[in-house]
Amino acid sequence: MSWPRMGLRVLLAASCLLLFASVAPPAAAQEFKLAMSSPPTSMDPHFYNLFPNINVSDHIFEQLVAMDADSHIIPALAESWTLVNNLTWEFKLRKGAKFHDGSPLTAEDVAWSLDRPATIVGSPGKFDTYTKAIINKKIIDPYTIQLTTREPYPLLLADLTSIYIVSKKATQGLSSDDFASGKGMIGTGPFKFVRFQRDDRIELERNNDYWGKKPAWSKVTLRFIPNDATRLAALLAGDVQAIENVPTPDLAKVRSDKGLSFYSKVSHRVIYLYPDTRREKSPFVTDKDGQPLDKNPLMDVRVRHALSIAINRDAIRDRVMEGLSEPTINLVPAALFGHNPNLKPPKYDPETAKKLLAEAGYPNGFGLTLHTPNNRYINDEKIAQTIAQMWSRIGIATKVEGAPMSVYAARGAKSEYSIGLLGWGAQTGEVSSPLRAMVACDNPAKGMGAVNWLKYCNPKMDAVLAKALNSVDDKERSGLLQQATAIVIEDGGVIPIHQQVTTWATKKGIVYVPRTDERTHAYQFYPQ
Incomplete structure (x- = not known):
């Protein structure tokens, strides 16, 4: 070995x-x-x-x-x-x-x-x-x-x-x-x-x-x-x-x-959205008049892809983050083990997003509340507000509700949202960290799904991840982790926005x- x-x-x-x-x-x-x-x-x-x-x-x-x-x-x-x-x-x-x-x-x-x-x-x-x-x-x-x-x-x-x-x-x-x-x-x-x-x-x-x-x-x-x-x-x-x-x-x-002296570094933290893919009725999904929908549109992968391509990640980087973010559709930056180089940030495409919504049965869109912390990540609520404006352009009437992280996390852990913004850093120095915590099927006994608050579950991804976690061959494990990441992204289980660039200033x-x-x-x- x-x-x-x-x-x-x-x-x-x-x-x-x-x-x-x-x-x-x-x-x-x-x-x-x-x-x-x-x-x-x-x-x-x-x-x-x-x-x-x-x-x-x-x-x-x-x-x-x-x-x-x-x-x-x-x-x-x-x-x-x-x-x-x-x-x-x-x-x-x-x-x-x-x-x-x-x-x-x-x-x-x-x-x-x-x-x-x-x-x-x-x-x-x-x-x-x-x-x-x-x-x-x-x-x-x-x-x-x-x-x-x-x-x-x-x-x-x-x-x-x-x-x-x-x-x-x-x-x-x-x-x-x-x-x-x-x-x-x-x-x-x-x-x-x-x-x-x-x-x-x-x-x-x-x-x-x-x-x-x-x-x-x-x-x-x-x-x-x-x-x-x-x-x-x-x-x-x-x-x-x-x-x-x-x-x-x-x-x-x-x-x-x-x-002053200024310091910065690309972070291993991904800022992402997590949609409710499991419940037939979701608490903050409505029609355009604010009435609850009988069927949750976020369960449809076409809707989730529409949400992703309706986000102009470059505009968020340039106008909200002042250049301090790296647009991504990966779960870790390129320097970390398991990064999938074949997953490129999607092109901003509101017209295709509208077509996907129509194909899914929502030609006129629907109503949605995006929840977010407002004191945890760099410009977290501003990012959410910007995304809400972008979604409104494709017919999804989006409201934003922000809260301090302590309040936000307590509610999020109880699955009280329909879609939320969150960040996760690859604490283990590789993509297995977000895969296990963010998107693995909820299984506390195995330590899976620690922040999978809306219980996303894709057994196919879990099987690939399990194989990767038992492989001691780095080349094989990297390939498996890249495959697991691709499964999640193609399924829209989470919607990555960018990697943060962290900053410090000193006297x-x-x-x-x-x-x-x-x-x-x-x-x-x-x-x-």
């Missing part, structure tokens, strides 16, 4: 770590204030697989293996790993890694952390998607653990980048709500938890016993400022030293300001290492 791509990833990642270590300045007793665009909904690192939650958890907790800035797998709390056989992986833990309370990291904490996500109750998006493949955990000694999968499973390392290791002693018996008060917030990461003020800020202090490179900052405040103008104003006023997600209308202003004299996964880490900002 060979693992050429995984080996290359680790080699490249190790080189990156050496580079960063060589340029990073020594830790200095400074305070750093960073403005984030979305607040976390939970401080429990195993409760809800939502990006703002993950972004915060990264500062306090760590995984066995992690992703570097280019989504290559690198060692973290596991300093090495080996394949004992086709089904068993052995991990050696860092003996110098300690929890923030001074207790050593042990294999028992790892086993506990891998078991805990499945016990979480009431999560809108569970982390046990990434632990389902593990059927046995064997502690060899305090610093060695073996994980066994039911079948050969090449994605185990990638999955483990999403599971945070917590202290068994500190978290046993706690509810997820307890974490907001600081209980259980005992990680091994570069920062220690100090205080959390919901929807406002989290305060951290440097972990001086951290096993890795010490952060440059002795104190960090992560401020949550969803309003774009307010976030930028905080940077310009010096209330914070850095922000994420520079407002697109202000890009030229930020780039030309000599007192002059502060540098940042931009990341493909969009994460904003205070410990990756450095004073020059």
Whole structure:
């Protein structure tokens, strides 16, 4: 058995770590204030697989293996790993890694952390998607653990980048709500938890016993400022030293300001629409007079294709995103494993869209409400409003309803919408991540369909995906993943719009290492 791509990833990642270590300045007793665009909904690192939650958890907790800035797998709390056989992986833990309370990291904490996500109750998006493949955990000694999968499973390392290791002693018996008060917030990461003020800020202090490179900052405040103008104003006023997600209308202003530095990177996050393909009657589909329809037009693939080709993705890139998006019909960017180069963004074609609607039995269109978050993705509600205008031109009278992500996600997870806008980042560094989470037939027992809120299901795609997930041959697996993606797109199971381009801005004299996964880490900002 060979693992050429995984080996290359680790080699490249190790080189990156050496580079960063060589340029990073020594830790200095400074305070750093960073403005984030979305607040976390939970401080429990195993409760809800939502990006703002993950972004915060990264500062306090760590995984066995992690992703570097280019989504290559690198060692973290596991300093090495080996394949004992086709089904068993052995991990050696860092003996110098300690929890923030001074207790050593042990294999028992790892086993506990891998078991805990499945016990979480009431999560809108569970982390046990990434632990389902593990059927046995064997502690060899305090610093060695073996994980066994039911079948050969090449994605185990990638999955483990999403599971945070917590202290068994500190978290046993706690509810997820307890974490907001600081209980259980005992990680091994570069920062220690100090205080959390919901929807406002989290305060951290440097972990001086951290096993890795010490952060440059002795104190960090992560401020949550969803309003774009307010976030930028905080940077310009010096209330914070850095922000994420520079407002697109202000890009030229930020780039030309000599007192600021600007950073950007193409993200692995796809912004997409998910239609209701399953229910005969859908709650927000009506006739042109607003009366409920007896039959849901979104069940017809011709209607779904009409919706897709009626979207002018280039116009969204140029007019809404100010160039900071890459139009796509794929689920991951070209740089990621499993990208299908044969799937090209469809040409904007409203006339053909009208013909498809007529063929489907809707020559005069129908009414539709498009739901969207309004504080989660770059210009999320503006994108939805623009799409609504485009759909109205082909006879689909479209209304937009936006809501904060916490409200939007709670309703979406209950299948309350007819079509919605959402984003998903390929957390595993390949297309299997969105395929499993977004479009695989809902199967919590197998960790499938974590954000498949409207229960799209295509057994043909699922069969191809299952074969890919059991293949240890990279060439074969890539082909299968490309095939699975094509099945979903041709079926209109989801409608991709674009890949985000993520942006950051800092005060002059502060540098940042931009990341493909969009994460904003205070410990990756450095004073020059």
